[in-house]
Amino acid sequence: MGALLTCSNLGKRYGSTEAVRNLELHLEENTIYGLLGPNGAGKTTLLNMMTGGAFPDYGSIQISGATLKRGETPRGICYVREKNLFFGGAKVIEVLRLASAFHENWNWYYAQSLLKTFKLNPDQKIRQLSRGMESLVGNIIGLASRAPITVF
Structure with missing residues (x-):
């Protein structure tokens, strides 16, 4: 079974803070994963990069074999955020x-x-x-x- 999502040598900085450094990650299909770590460990940054909300400073993300390009919205991902941004007046x-x-x-x-x-x-x-x-x-x-x- 091949990797559905692969992060290779992934990194992201915010000023002098290195939120994610040299990350290697391979997620297989039909598998449930949990992402755990202390505050400031880079969990949200990683999720934002995987879902197109932030872009890595270096490294690459592949989804189903296709490399995610800067500014591109990834296909095949649904990101349900902890804090929903629904319109309150909508049904x-x-x-x-x-x-x-x-x-x-x-x-x-x-x-x-x-x-x-x-x-x-x-x-x-x-x-x-x-x-x-x-x-x-x-x-x-x-x-x-x-x-x-x-x-x-």
Whole structure:
């Protein structure tokens, strides 16, 4: 089985702070990984580089064999951030529709099944949800995206 995502000699600096240094990482498909470390270890920086939110100062990232180029949005990745940036005035279903536009393998049947399972009203506005229910919307996006790489 080949690597789905590979980071080779990856590095990122913020001023004089080296957030990530000479990282080698190989993630295989159909595997669940956890990224653990103390504050300031570079976890968020790494996730941002893997998902196109930041670009390495050196090294390379390959996704399914294709090298991620500077300024390019990676295909096949769904990044569910810890702090969701949903529009508070939007309804749950509107947020799901928007998310579906970015994921070619989006599964509406699965998204609706998850809404029912968790008793989440698709017509409810995001700002009316508890923090836990808002987080659940992000999880539904991550699962229904059917992206080869989903980062929670």
